[in-house]
Each structure stands twice: as C-alpha cells, then as structure tokens.
Amino acid sequence: MSTIDRRAFMGGLGLAGMAGMLAACGGESAPPNASGGGGGGADGTLRWWDHLGGLQDLHDQWAADEGERLGVTIEHTYNEPGKATEALQLANQSDQLPDVYTPLVGLPMPALVDAGWIHEITLSDEAIARLPEGSFVEGLTMLDGKIYGLPAFTDKQYAACTWYNSAIAEEVGFEPPTSYDEFLAVLQAIADHGAYAPMTMALGATGRMREQIDDLAQAGGFPGYQGLRYDTGEYEYHHDAYVAAIELYKEISDRGFLLPGTNNFQIPDARGRWAAGEIAFHMDGPYSPGAVRSLNPDALEFMAVAGMLTPEGDEVVATRGARGADWVVGGTTQVAEYASQLIETFTQEDYQTALASGMDQPPIVLDTVAGADVIEPYAWLVEEFRTRIFRGPQPIVRNVDVATVQANQSPVAPELGNVIQGYLGGEISDLRAALVDLSDANSAALDDAIATAVDDGAEVSRADWEFPDWVRGQDYTY
Structure with a gap:
C-alpha cells in the first residue's frame, strides 16, 4: 500500500x-x-x-x-x-x-x-x-x-461569505444583497452594465462547494448541519433549504453570470481572478482577505462583504459544534x-x-x-x-464511543459537492431525486458503521445522533 x-x-x-x-x-x-x-x-x-x-x-x-x-x-x-x-x-x-x-x-x-x-x-x-x-x-x-x-x-465561522468589490458596487450602483432574489438582481445589473464579470467561485472544488451549500442550507432553515438533522438524527439532504441553495447556484450559472472557466476553478484560481479587480462577487470563507493579500495587496482596499445570503433576506442563524x-x-x-x-x-x-x-x-x-x-x-x-x-x-461529545463509528464510517461517493457539480453541468436532471439518493447512502453508511462499532464492543446506537431538545438560535447544553 x-x-x-x-x-x-x-x-x-x-x-x-x-x-x-x-x-x-x-x-x-x-x-x-x-x-x-x-x-x-x-x-x-x-x-x-x-x-x-x-x-x-x-x-x-x-x-x-x-x-x-x-x-x-x-x-x-x-x-x-x-x-x-x-x-x-x-x-x-x-x-x-x-x-x-x-x-x-x-x-x-x-x-x-x-x-x-x-x-x-x-x-x-x-x-x-x-x-x-x-x-x-x-x-x-x-x-x-x-x-x-x-x-x-474559533468555531464561530462559516464558509459562504458573499465577498464583493466595493469599487464596482459604487460604479454599478448596488447595495450589499441579503436575499437570493436581491443577489440575482444585483448580478443582472452588473451583467447589464457590461464592464465587469458578475461573479466567480471555486466550482471545481467539490469540498468547497459542499461547505458553502451546507452553510446556505442551514441559514435557509435546515435544522441541522452537513445533511444531518439535529433533532431526529436523520439525513435529509433533500430538504427544501438544500434544494433552494443549489437552485440559486444553478440559476447563477444558467444566466451566464459566472466568469468563463469558473466551472473548473479551484480555490486559488477563483481567488486570483477575483483579486485582479475585474469581477464583482466571489463566494469564499472569512480567510479570503489573508489569501487575497498574498495575491494582490492592492485588492484589500476594495474588499467588502455582505455576510451570508438567506432565501428571504432574514438575519442569519447558524450552528456549529x-x-x-x-x-x-x-x-x-x-x-x-x-x-x-x-x-x-x-x-x-x-x-x-x-x-x-x-x-x-x-x-x-x-x-x-x-x-x-x-x-x-x-x-x-x-x-x-x-x-x-x-x-x-x-x-461524540455526549458519547465518546461515537468516535468508533466515525472511524468506521465509509465516505459516500458521489458526495454533495459532486451532486452540485453534476446538476450545474447538466449531468443530473432531477436534483431532489439525487439528493434523496445521497441521504439514503449516508444513512446506510452510518448504520453500517454503527453495526461495526457495536461488534467491536462500542456502546452506541442511532439514538446518539438524536437531539430532540435542540432549539435553533440557542447554544446547546448537554
């Protein structure tokens, strides 16, 4: 090996x-x-x-x-x-x-x-x-x-930050968007202006796409994280919040708002193009300014951020372990x-x-x-x-034997990032069906890992993933 x-x-x-x-x-x-x-x-x-x-x-x-x-x-x-x-x-x-x-x-x-x-x-x-x-x-x-x-x-961070060029915002004339519809309208205004590409992001990086959609879905109302509900312990990638977030990326792509080549961009590619100053928006994490500074220090002057989008422009509520x-x-x-x-x-x-x-x-x-x-x-x-x-x-915090399950849980392929890429590229036509399959595959992988862990002597069950007393917008205590 x-x-x-x-x-x-x-x-x-x-x-x-x-x-x-x-x-x-x-x-x-x-x-x-x-x-x-x-x-x-x-x-x-x-x-x-x-x-x-x-x-x-x-x-x-x-x-x-x-x-x-x-x-x-x-x-x-x-x-x-x-x-x-x-x-x-x-x-x-x-x-x-x-x-x-x-x-x-x-x-x-x-x-x-x-x-x-x-x-x-x-x-x-x-x-x-x-x-x-x-x-x-x-x-x-x-x-x-x-x-x-x-x-x-800190655990207090998310990866779906809506970074934009403030000089372009001033020239085109737009305010930082908060809702999906506002964002699409701003991208259209930039496209109509004609001098700048509306947006780029690292669509070729499956891991980054997964992180961003996980974030957007949670902010959009999904009661859990990374496809797993906190309350029931069930996988539900096919929740409406996931569908809405992926559909947002699909519409951005289909309406021609992305810089040509974005579909294959890795993280350094997308950041480097955005830092050059001719693209309005770039979806990235909080670490973007540090990375942009190493690429083009002059771009820091024009960096602005709109936080994380929500479907209706509501205040963001996010949860992290x-x-x-x-x-x-x-x-x-x-x-x-x-x-x-x-x-x-x-x-x-x-x-x-x-x-x-x-x-x-x-x-x-x-x-x-x-x-x-x-x-x-x-x-x-x-x-x-x-x-x-x-x-x-x-x-794992409530029951350390969960570590045995996590060590045995096989990663599912294709994963969420692949589904996003497949849907944006046209290889997947029925998004919700693909997300149902993803939920089922992850659930089966978790069940198999639990069974193996139990055979190894761990005291663990699917109930360890259930937190029915969790309340959105509150810190969880055990």
Whole structure:
C-alpha cells in the first residue's frame, strides 16, 4: 500500500484494527512515550507543518523567534491544502511525522490517539485560562481528561461569505444583497452594465462547494448541519433549504453570470481572478482577505462583504459544534516538551492578535480582532459570527464511543459537492431525486458503521445522533 486514503482508514475497521493497519503502513505507530520513537526531532530540530496559506509569513517568523527563545531549531513547512493530507500520510509511512502539525487526516481525535498519530500536549494553567471557557472538549480535543489537540481558531465561522468589490458596487450602483432574489438582481445589473464579470467561485472544488451549500442550507432553515438533522438524527439532504441553495447556484450559472472557466476553478484560481479587480462577487470563507493579500495587496482596499445570503433576506442563524484540534503534537516526536511549549505560545495574546491580523480563520480569542491590523469588512464579519453562530450538539461529545463509528464510517461517493457539480453541468436532471439518493447512502453508511462499532464492543446506537431538545438560535447544553 503506497498511500493511505480516508476510505482505507475508515472502511470496516475498529479502532484497534485501524491502529494495526496504520502501524503496518507506516512503521511502528504504537502510542509513544514522552521520549518519543524514531520520528520527527531525531536531529534536534522541531518540525512544524501546516496548510494555512495566509499565515506563511507569520509562521515563518514565529518559528524563528520562538526557536531562539526556546533554544531549539524550529523548521516551519507550508503544504498546499490539496497536498497536505497526502504529505502527512507519507510522513507517517516513513515514521517521520512532524512534531507539530494540523491534523488533516480525516479521523476523529480518539482514533488518532489510538493509532499513535498524536501525542499528549502539556499546557500550563495560564495557557488554558487564556482561551474561552469550553474550548477543550472531551472527544474533540481531550481524551480521559488529557489534552491532545489545541483549537487555535474559533468555531464561530462559516464558509459562504458573499465577498464583493466595493469599487464596482459604487460604479454599478448596488447595495450589499441579503436575499437570493436581491443577489440575482444585483448580478443582472452588473451583467447589464457590461464592464465587469458578475461573479466567480471555486466550482471545481467539490469540498468547497459542499461547505458553502451546507452553510446556505442551514441559514435557509435546515435544522441541522452537513445533511444531518439535529433533532431526529436523520439525513435529509433533500430538504427544501438544500434544494433552494443549489437552485440559486444553478440559476447563477444558467444566466451566464459566472466568469468563463469558473466551472473548473479551484480555490486559488477563483481567488486570483477575483483579486485582479475585474469581477464583482466571489463566494469564499472569512480567510479570503489573508489569501487575497498574498495575491494582490492592492485588492484589500476594495474588499467588502455582505455576510451570508438567506432565501428571504432574514438575519442569519447558524450552528456549529465545538472546535476540534487545529494543532497536535506528532506521535513519534522526540521533542515533545518543546512541541508542547510551541503550541502553548499559540494561546498567547500576541499570537492570537497576529493570527487575527493574518485575516485567515478568526482566532479562538475573538476579542483580539479589535486590536489587530485588519480591514473593516473582516472585523465586521467576525462580529457577525460572534452574534449569529450558536453552539450545536455533537454525538461524540455526549458519547465518546461515537468516535468508533466515525472511524468506521465509509465516505459516500458521489458526495454533495459532486451532486452540485453534476446538476450545474447538466449531468443530473432531477436534483431532489439525487439528493434523496445521497441521504439514503449516508444513512446506510452510518448504520453500517454503527453495526461495526457495536461488534467491536462500542456502546452506541442511532439514538446518539438524536437531539430532540435542540432549539435553533440557542447554544446547546448537554
């Protein structure tokens, strides 16, 4: 086996079986002790990997400064998001996981602990106190009371932000749209004006399309997230809110509002075209300003954001679960103490403020944005997140045995992003039927994973996904 993909990780393996498989593919991977094994740090260098494009300069400088302070060489490496997961897989196979990294493997934290991919983190009480209450959650960043992951970014964010060029808005004469109909009318006005392309987005990136439609559907009234209802625990991708959101993208495409070539654009393609200044709208996450600054700093002056659209222009109500690990210590590290000390610096106010100034994902300490060097639309968006996004229920938080299910749940193909692309491209004619099939396939995959987990001894059932007491617009408490 030359690489390990998520399907191989999850297909039909309990945690114990998966740990054995990962060890077979990547050398000895038993959970290490503090002295480490034969992995990263063998030459005394602390290796730090991430995939955060807008933070490269910050992290390069941070590595140099903190390395000098700690008395250890810190080697920071940026991996393109599309290549980061494979890079980690290959590193694990050669028993050379980095000492600190962003865990993009696609498995729940307990599975990574069990398989030896991550090491316990030691944080001081002062570091923990710097973060908002409830930042560390059992099953997500903690296991048996021990910390295995640091959430550095806030859970209060969504990816379907309606960014636009304020200079074009002034010239064409439009206000930031809030409803689907207003948005279509503005795009038509830009098309009629004739000097600019109305819109672009990363239609070729299935993952990004999935994220955006998940967000729009929830804001449009879907009582759950990622196709799964909070109240009943049932998959319902065929809910009216999903259909309406995808139909919005379909109409944008069919009416010729998209820059030619958009259907194949990946995220850097869409951002780069928009940052050139000749396109009015670009759908992207809150991290767009940081990425745009690296592409064309002059474009920051014209960045504006309309928040997230809703079908009728209502105020956004969104729900997100507690944040998982953004940073972990590699399971084979030989410099665990230094790695923990580096991760602890990510809780400091100066790092959180610098993180905010990077205008990537908002930092977990949202108050630092007020003192950061950010554009006004970014600051406005962060306050929008703070006000509009509520804490949602998560099965793994209520029952950690859910991790066994998640580790065994096979990804469904085609997934939502493929359905969106197929419908916009004309390969799918009956959208709702395709979404019913998607719901059924995900439900079957979940049932199969539960059955496997039960066979492995987990105490779990479909009821663990049901939260009938969940109320939209309120933080969920267990």
